[in-house]
Amino acid sequence: MQLEQAIVISQQPIQGGYSLLHLRSPGIASQVRPGQFVHIKIPRLEECVLRRPFSVFRADGDTLTILYKHVGRGTRGLKDTKLGETLSLIGPLGHGFPSPQKDCFPILVAGGYGMAALYLVAKQSPVKGIAFFGGRSAQDILCVPDFEALGWTVRVATEDGSLGQQGLVTALLDDWLERERTNETPEFFVCGPSGMLKAVASRAIARAWTAWTSVDNNMGCGVGACLTCVLKVKSGEDWTWARACKEGPVFNAADILWEEIE
Amino acid sequence: MQLEQAIVISQQPIQGGYSLLHLRSPGIASQVRPGQFVHIKIPRLEECVLRRPFSVFRADGDTLTILYKHVGRGTRGLKDTKLGETLSLIGPLGHGFPSPQKDCFPILVAGGYGMAALYLVAKQSPVKGIAFFGGRSAQDILCVPDFEALGWTVRVATEDGSLGQQGLVTALLDDWLERERTNETPEFFVCGPSGMLKAVASRAIARAWTAWTSVDNNMGCGVGACLTCVLKVKSGEDWTWARACKEGPVFNAADILWEEIE
Amino acid sequence: MTPNLSTNIGGIQMKNPVMTASGTFGYGPEYAELVDLNQLGAIVVKGICLNETKGNQTPRTAEAASGLLNAIGLPGPGVAGFVREYMPFLRQYDVPVIVNIWGKTIEEYVEVAARFDSIPGVAGLEVNVSCPNIKEGSALFGTDLKMFERVVKAIRNATRLPLMPKLAPNVADIAEYARCAEACGADAISLINSFPAMSVNIETRRPMLANKTGGLSGPAIKPIALRLVWLAAQAVKIPVVGMGGIASAEDALEFLMVGARAVAVGTASFIHPDTALKVVRGIEQFLAEKNLATVADWVGAFDP
């Protein structure tokens, strides 16, 4: 974890309200592990007192890439950054994904920009597995070629049917599990909206498979100090709070109290 | 007075911390009179709740030019505006300079960006007079050729002597009044820091000459509603407040209670 | 179907629930070239006391983070001056005029209220109690419950006009003041006034305002205002007019949702003079989207 002044190398709007931001950030880029995130101070946005968290999508040499969706004033401010401008980053933060187990078959499940948290998992996995990407429409299915280039299979579902199978990504996953799955035990790496996390978690838990879920809780400090980002996890018979920014964002699905998550 | 969405046509940094901003603002450009100002909402500066007032330096057809000094966050935000961007303006505002009297000799006295309020006076004056520009250094002497192009004589004084006569602009003016002045009665048009206004006003008042002084008070609303910008003016034996944004920014020097101005 | 925005604030019938906040819209003429006054719910004019007053020395305002600090000090033309200079202008419009009044003693408040009772075109009185009581010591009318009660009761006896005390925000229990106003016969209450605050300059070592302290207004205080309006609206049956940092229709809808029956736009008018009108249009659009027939259907829609 460090404070780093990163330099904007390039800004690349991609499809439908998403952009890639390439940053020179040698300290963080060399340290980051899959599923970790950076906490970014949006320049000029004086009236916003919080940073914004983004998964590290790619890390190549001294360069970090984040992939972000334009949702509000912070991400609008990120779009307004200029080439050569300096951004203050804290990172790498959080407890990311473990390495896929060698004797399991790794399955990535992503909703929308959730795939950004999974690229490094795919890259560092000893086994090439399969990735399921879901979104509202074709616009929300991002960077499939990047995953394919790593030798992974990618399957797509969109709610409006504009790309891949029509419907939820979990239905696509269910089909695959039923019809195409090999004998290997699946191990899931999941990132996306909480409804999707919940759905994948319930499938995995029911069959005693391991699922690693990355939660997208609102954050304050990003380093474990403010207790904004907490969620309920099991603690023996009882529950306790875990910090998404510190103990997470990746949790073993078996540990989360899913019934408490909206 | 109107609310107008002006378009940034060009942005031109000039010497030492000053810029010219050209705006397409047909409604205001066609109405503005010498010494009036526009009140600008600085884009993106959400944490600043007030507009910033700037004299209209030039108005040509549907275009306005303002000349501004980089002093703080508002003017920094103005520098960050992009070509084609829309700025919200209120204008033209305030009570500007009267037309120079035909039987007087018009004398402009400006300190720093104060000359921005005087260009339209020079342009619309029936008589070509003389302009005295003062500043800390050569960097603060602005747009002399624009005034010369109108047929005016320009004399310069700088405190550090880097351009023109060394010293205060009032010393330069005193020399001229003593040695070069013709028989015509001078009429002064003055804009600059309050010390300078005061100095010119005292000279004019002492000899019963007319001096029109444009004050640079901090402003809130700009339209006369908030009573931020007031200064003390004579009212019979007593005094009363006058609003710089409404009754001013230009006042007859004889009306101002100069002893109350810092 | 266009939603019905009309609202009644303690006897003041308004086309829509959006007023201007006292002191931020002058006496009407200042913004009339930029804003169609007839489209406002009501105009609340700058505070008026008995006689002409000069107010504070300058500087009178200073910017703060997302806010404005002011200590204008209530300069004004006095009752007679106001009636002479501004009422003829205001009577030309089809918009209720609410006069914000203040005094240095209870007697002065009473006198001001009594004078306005007979002035045609005055729709109601808003009472600014955030002034120190000169006669009875330094206690403020607005932050001492007993003083507050005395002044509101006394004014109530002096006027038949709709009466709307404007609560000071810097009290430990706002509900107490709201209930007190209601019990004294007020027809409505408004809140919040700007919040006591201060800015200083470390180079000059002086306060930024000639008056040393001033009132903070603007978006910075919105979360504080919203809570106080919510608490006040729960405490009384008379209408509550909410204000403090409103700069958009969303902001206004928040205040209405927590129980305000009308809102006032203050500092935001300085940055965008047409804010109040934009708020009116935004409320209308929102109600239409939500299929709500009247603004009353939204007032208090909060699900805490």
Added chain:
Amino acid sequence: MTPNLSTNIGGIQMKNPVMTASGTFGYGPEYAELVDLNQLGAIVVKGICLNETKGNQTPRTAEAASGLLNAIGLPGPGVAGFVREYMPFLRQYDVPVIVNIWGKTIEEYVEVAARFDSIPGVAGLEVNVSCPNIKEGSALFGTDLKMFERVVKAIRNATRLPLMPKLAPNVADIAEYARCAEACGADAISLINSFPAMSVNIETRRPMLANKTGGLSGPAIKPIALRLVWLAAQAVKIPVVGMGGIASAEDALEFLMVGARAVAVGTASFIHPDTALKVVRGIEQFLAEKNLATVADWVGAFDP
């Protein structure tokens, strides 16, 4: 000549006048990788009560204009948990540790204070009184002068540690509370706690925080805080620790100038974890520029 920044807050000797504000810096380890804790004037840890507590449901924070709204609800490990989990870590550093304590009853406050009395490495206690009194009804310890007096007196009798009650900002007369704390034997006071406030969502019609209301902190409240610190500093002789929206050395110098003998950096640490250290360096530089030998030469330098 390097200015001497050291200051003494009611018996707590500090290298410099900059602390972390309770609840915004965890218990120390959270920021230790980013910030050299030894360079801080003091560390004030997140509020501790007797037993482990879970705090509020989520959402617990929401952004506001130039501010942050929080209702974390004081989760924490309790006295024993804190001492076990964090004191060994904190004792490694050469920096005073101030424990922020709270309780639901006077007895609990007393018990917590008494327990810390014997814990090595605890430099002093800051008492958070912005909590409702569960036992004696809904009155808040911090906004009811009698309750405030009772709790401060009781704690004073229970501990020999430097005692610093932290005043609630939402009272009509802050000086009253400051003087009361001094009279009860407090060694210092700190202020302000975050300001009671609320945000709502008009789409869901729900509050933004699970707790409905929360405390506003950050630059938005700085002008409010500055005035209260100024008033409190004039009211007492014991040292005042000022906070509320401090994000730069200039901000800190403002609080010191109006009479605070130390300051705390809160919300600003979230955006720039090294704010407190930057504030220290900025104060040092400013004093050097002004040829002031000690920070005490600047404290109270205000010329109102």
